[in-house]
Amino acid sequence: MTEERIRAVERDGLAFDVIDAGPVDGEPVVLLHGWPERATSWRHVTPILNAAGYRTLAMDRRGFAPRARPRRRRDYRLSLLVDDVVALIDEAGGSAHVVGHDWGAAVAWAVAGLHPDKVRTLTAVSVGHPAAFFKAMVKSDQLRKSWYMAALALPVLPELTIRRWSDWFDLQLLKGGMSREDVARFRREIVDDGALPTSFGCYRGMLLTDPRIVRFRVSAPTTMVWSTGDVALGRWGAAHSAEWVDGPFRLVVLDGVSHWVPTEVPDVLAGAILERVAG
Template sequence: MIEHIGISTAAGRFDALAAGPDDGRPVLLLHGFPQASTEWEHQLATLSAAGYRAVAPDQRGYSPGVRPERPEDYRIEDLAGDVLAIADEFGWARFDLVGHDWGGSVAWYVAAEFPERLRTLTAVSTPHPAAYARAVRTDEDQQQRSSYVPTLQNVRGAEKRLLADDASALRALFEGVVPRSHVREYVERLSEPGAMVAALNWYRGIKYSGHTGKVTVPTLYVWGTEDTAFGSTAALSTEEWVAGPYRFEMFEDITHWLPEQADEGLSRLLLEHLSAHA
């Protein structure tokens, strides 16, 4: 059974979904833009059935209780700090970390900077930030895929455009791939006062953020060949930034929304990865 919980930290109170026995091996799952903890429902249920304690928070800006207004409050260091604060609230000295999209970027950073806190890392869709940055500089295909980023960062009223006409632009991102019940949840949450601005501040906070170094913890990276945001150049070069045990898996004909579109396959890989690094 998946339960709704609150997690109080110095930054504020995070909403979260949780499943599994309280004394189970802890796994923290980080969602991406423009989604919420709901994207991990299948993985939460699978991990719970296997005896893990799985928690998926609605991250900074998505939880009403942690919604600062300034872009500079969305530095990667702050987002990583939220992850550690949540783990500390549960008393988790070490835990397994899973991240998709922006949650993947945060997970990479936590793994690089705080390896002593993690048993394993699982990154979904998102390549290592350094591999991505190099691809944006040198690969025309990745440059085209990333052309939306300046728009989200700089266009005045981008949040209004995404929510106009019953959030038609937002809904179109998920068309035919993500369950409609999940899409309704995302639209409702991002329609809350200040929520979409906060979500876009993740992009606007990039210029205030530091860089991500090499990762030494056991890492699983999963990527879909039809991902519209991240191309093969960054995906294939991610291994250069992992010095520890590394496994790379591709899903053919799967898009960016991999946790929902390939829910069973991802859950199987995740269990295999956790079991291999008990």
């Protein structure tokens, strides 16, 4: 494991900024954010993990990091998002505990499934195993909840809407449970910083990802955290993720908590992460 702080990871001409905190010799915990957030979404979780002796590595993902914002849809295929994380894990010593929220969870599942030797444990927040998520589209009301994914994959229209009808979009985030502080952070870190167009890359690259790639099994001990107040993701996909995990699996259900788990209940989430990584 490297004895120096990791400030950024470079891969294929792109640079991904990293917030490296906690004891340098602690077991590494890689933290992957979702949309529309950046690595700072873990700011309340990391001090708790650091105090427990773990080193946290929160990375600005592809499309969000200032020096990693390619414009083409094909640059956001799932395999590339996975390789970005593997590059960070290799920099941190070759294996790590991996935690992801929202799109970060989708990528974390894929890292664990496609590179089992890199992942010591997995904690997925909000988004279940990709195969379970897609099956939930026909087995539950997930298709109705996921209408926004198709909307955000459209060219140009999403960024125009968010800029021209900013008050309306901010209100949607507030209705979904995001705090006013984090809505302001979204405006500052995503919109004002120029990341908005490329932040949609994960949605626009979905159609270019071979669906067979998501039918992987996960051997790492896994915790799935899902919250009952999540307006975008139903319980079916979270609960049935166990069918794709060969290692120990635990479903943690947070009653009355919104989609924005890392910032709304960081202490509870940190507790679930620590229980998994320590186990």
